[in-house]
Amino acid sequence: MHDNQPRTSTPDILPEVITRYLTAHRAHDTAGAITAFTREATVIDDGNTYEGTEAIRGWLDRSATEFTYTIHLIGAQQTDATHYIATHHLEGDFPGGTIDLRYQFTLLDGLIERLVIEP
Template sequence: MYDNQPRTSAPDTLPEVITRYLKAHRAHDTATAITAFTDRATVIDDGNTYAGTEVIEAWLNRSATEFTYTIHLTNAQQTDATRYIATHHLEGNFPGGTIDLRYQFTLRDGLIERLVIEP
């Protein structure tokens, strides 16, 4: 079914769990964002690994207040049956001021099992 070629798709075709997470993250709604993850989820961001919902929730709370920025979804791809990439453009008061980040999601049982965020 998948030929290992990423397929670009419209942002509104991302799975509901990803759009729920992204909307909650943008709104700094940690309580909703954390519901998108499995109990054993892992997030890798800025070279750090966060494992389990309690640790991920602390990361979400910290990242929501560390910098002020705008975030815009610029691209969405499905790379296989359970993997998606959502590319975002951020502008704000963090070092460098602008960056494009790839949010690489792996789903399991309808929830986010792994999220890797990198340029």
């Protein structure tokens, strides 16, 4: 296998920082989730961009209360040394009721520098 080839992986080999973020986010633990990000991190979700930990904290608080939903990790992939994709299946009271979302992580120095969430 070449190092530049995407690797499909099982969720248990996602880096600890991603697993920590996902676990905290699922539990609506904003304080725990925010520790996974760099201070200058960027999150892009639903067409909006959140830059820096304070903006990300606001996004986390809002996303924890806006809708009620279940979230299940259905796949994980490492695309290179610092990029991972975690695919989640969500079901809940949001428009449409079900969706599969790709959480695309970029890591820097062991923390999340960028997170893009899209279908």
